[in-house]
Amino acid sequence: MKNTPAHSPYKAISIMAIAFAALTALPPAALAHHAFAAEFDGTKPVEVKGVITKITLTNPHSWIYVDAKDASGKIVNWGFEFGAPFALAQKGLTRSTVAVGSEVTLKGFLSKNGQAFGYSTHITLPDGRTIQTGGAPDAPVDAAEPVKN
Numbered sequence: 001m002k003n004t005p006a007h008s009p010y011k012a013i014s015i016m017a018i019a020f021a022a023l024t025a026l027p028p029a030a031l032a033h034h035a036f037a038a039e040f041d042g043t044k045p046v047e048v049k050g051v052i053t054k055i056t057l058t059n060p061h062s063w064i065y066v067d068a069k070d071a072s073g074k075i076v077n078w079g080f081e082f083g084a085p086f087a088l089a090q091k092g093l094t095r096s097t098v099a100v101g102s103e104v105t106l107k108g109f110l111s112k113n114g115q116a117f118g119y120s121t122h123i124t125l126p127d128g129r130t131i132q133t134g135g136a137p138d139a140p141v142d143a144a145e146p147v148k149n
Contacts, residue, residue: 036109036139040081040119044110045140048078048118052102057085057095064120066104080106080120082133093123093131102126108133109140 036042050068062082070076082088098104105124111117121134 036119036136039111039113040109040139041112042109042140045107046110046118047105047107048080049103049105050078052098052100052104053077055095055098055100057088059084062088064098064104064106064123066106076116078106078116078118080108080118080133082120082123083136088131088133091131091133092129093133097125097131098123106133 048066048068050066052064053067054063054065056063062085063079064082065077065079067075067077082093088094103126106118106120107122107124108118108120111119119134119136119139121132121139122130123133124130
């Protein structure tokens with residue numbers, strides 16, 4: 001094979017250089033992904049039993065919201081971050097598994113901002129099945145002594 005301009009090793013190098021330049025030109029936000037420790041406190045486990053008000057199964061993180069009573073009896077809407085929908089489906093959690101109005105128990109860790117948000121490690125469904133919901137590599141595996149809410 002002849003080294004014509006169409007088959008030149010310089011063409012391959014040029015294509016690789018363009019690809020590299022395109023990837024490095026992306027804004028950091030497009031390449032970044034937050035760590036568990038950036039938003040959640042691994043020293044503050046939580047367990048919340050409540051009724052599902054909203055489910056959002058989207059990439060990169062799914063969310064579930066539940067209404068739960070606090071210590072004074074007031075209803076508080078909690079939001080829990082889950083893993084990606086595909087990973088959840090592989091573990092058995094899909095739109096048909098959880099429904100708005102169902103009572104569930106969520107275990108995980110509180111957010112650092114003090115709001116009613118958390119990172120879920122497990123959900124217990126109305127039928128008694130418990131499914132692992134978290135997948136962050138830097139998240140604690142389980143909540144030993146959760147603060148019940």
